[in-house]
Amino acid sequence: MSNAHSHVAHHFYTIEQQKESATIGMWLFLATEILLFGALFTAYAVYRYKFSEAFMVASSRMDWKMGALNTLFLIISSGTMVFAVSSAEKGRRGGLLGYLAATGFFGTLFLVVKYFEYKHHYLDHDIPGLNFQWTGAPELANGAKMFFFLYFFMTGLHALHMAVGLGLLIWIFITAYQGKYSPEYYNPVEMFGLYWHFVDLVWIFLFPLLYLLGAHLPPGSSGHH
Amino acid sequence: MAEAKEHAGTHHATDHTHPTVSPVTYLVVLAALIIGTVVTVWTASMDLGALNTPVALAIAIGKATLIILYFMHVRYSTWLTRTVVIGSFFFLIVLFGLTFSDYLTREKTHGIPAIYSPDPILQQQ
Numbered sequence: 001m002s003n004a005h006s007h008v009a010h011h012f013y014t015i016e017q018q019k020e021s022a023t024i025g026m027w028l029f030l031a032t033e034i035l036l037f038g039a040l041f042t043a044y045a046v047y048r049y050k051f052s053e054a055f056m057v058a059s060s061r062m063d064w065k066m067g068a069l070n071t072l073f074l075i076i077s078s079g080t081m082v083f084a085v086s087s088a089e090k091g092r093r094g095g096l097l098g099y100l101a102a103t104g105f106f107g108t109l110f111l112v113v114k115y116f117e118y119k120h121h122y123l124d125h126d127i128p129g130l131n132f133q134w135t136g137a138p139e140l141a142n143g144a145k146m147f148f149f150l151y152f153f154m155t156g157l158h159a160l161h162m163a164v165g166l167g168l169l170i171w172i173f174i175t176a177y178q179g180k181y182s183p184e185y186y187n188p189v190e191m192f193g194l195y196w197h198f199v200d201l202v203w204i205f206l207f208p209l210l211y212l213l214g215a216h217l218p219p220g221s222s223g224h225h
Numbered sequence: 226m227a228e229a230k231e232h233a234g235t236h237h238a239t240d241h242t243h244p245t246v247s248p249v250t251y252l253v254v255l256a257a258l259i260i261g262t263v264v265t266v267w268t269a270s271m272d273l274g275a276l277n278t279p280v281a282l283a284i285a286i287g288k289a290t291l292i293i294l295y296f297m298h299v300r301y302s303t304w305l306t307r308t309v310v311i312g313s314f315f316f317l318i319v320l321f322g323l324t325f326s327d328y329l330t331r332e333k334t335h336g337i338p339a340i341y342s343p344d345p346i347l348q349q350q
């Protein structure tokens with residue numbers, strides 16, 4: 001099985017065993033990530049259960065178009081990532097580099113949109129602990145503050161994952177450029193893909209739960225300035 | 226699972242752990258994810274009362290399932306990998322389930338003096 005030029009590390013019998021071990025290891029890491037975000041989703045659910053009206057009104061202050069645009073950016077970047085893995089599997093280095101670059105492009109667009117959203121929230125005095133001011137109904141102030149606290153915590157942690165992902169993407173791009181991957185060995189590309197799709201997956205839940213709660217409210221019912 | 230058996234039973238170094246997925250499959254999943262996003266926004270703009278969030282969550286779970294099965298290749302993975310995937314979501318459900326078995330039953334104590342509902346979250350508002 002193993003020889004001097006093999007991609008199989010000495011502690012594995014076959015390349016399939018090596019790949020499955022990497023996949024399981026990656027999924028075990030993602031399991032801890034699911035529970036990390038899961039704890040935040042649980043906190044969200046508890047406070048929303050308690051402050052349901054305040055969450056609805058506070059959420060209508062969000063710019064859902066920015067959130068929808070970012071959802072599309074992430075979904076498209078997941079699509080390009082899947083084609084990057086499939087290019088690596090077929091040994092197409094050019095395709096791999098191109099699709100990785102496209103994934104990085106859409107991932108960066110996501111963070112650019114997020115930057116403008118945060119800036120807008122800063123100017124709108126929406127940031128608890130920094131400049132939070134609630135101009136809506138006073139009885140909703142506590143719940144609205146909790147909504148924005150959870151919004152910044154959850155999207156901030158997600159954006160941190162995006163930034164880490166973009167860093168890893170640069171590393172994968174450089175190693176792919178150096179020709180380190182082949183149809184026999186492209187584990188890092190595929191494992192990075194799993195991470196990238198997971199980050200997309202978290203956003204798919206964050207988008208409706210944070211941006212769209214007040215989308216059905218008539219215009220002018222929010223606490224907007 | 227045929228793939229799993231074939232995978233466990235062979236020792237060819239050139240074998241892939243999953244069959245090559247057609248680009249058409251990926252494009253169909255991508256299209257479904259984009260349509261799902263449009264439907265999410267569309268249904269959220271309607272007043273469905275208490276159903277707004279369940280509908281949004283159902284669409285999100287559908288999209289997540291597509292990503293996990295096709296983009297993350299769980300549909301083509303071995304049962305050992307699948308066990309880890311299912312296990313991680315099982316513990317997420319335990320987290321939600323135990324938390325809400327607490328909060329949903331505490332709410333019933335609202336008519337009772339606050340001493341029986343010492344939770345600060347429930348005491349606010």
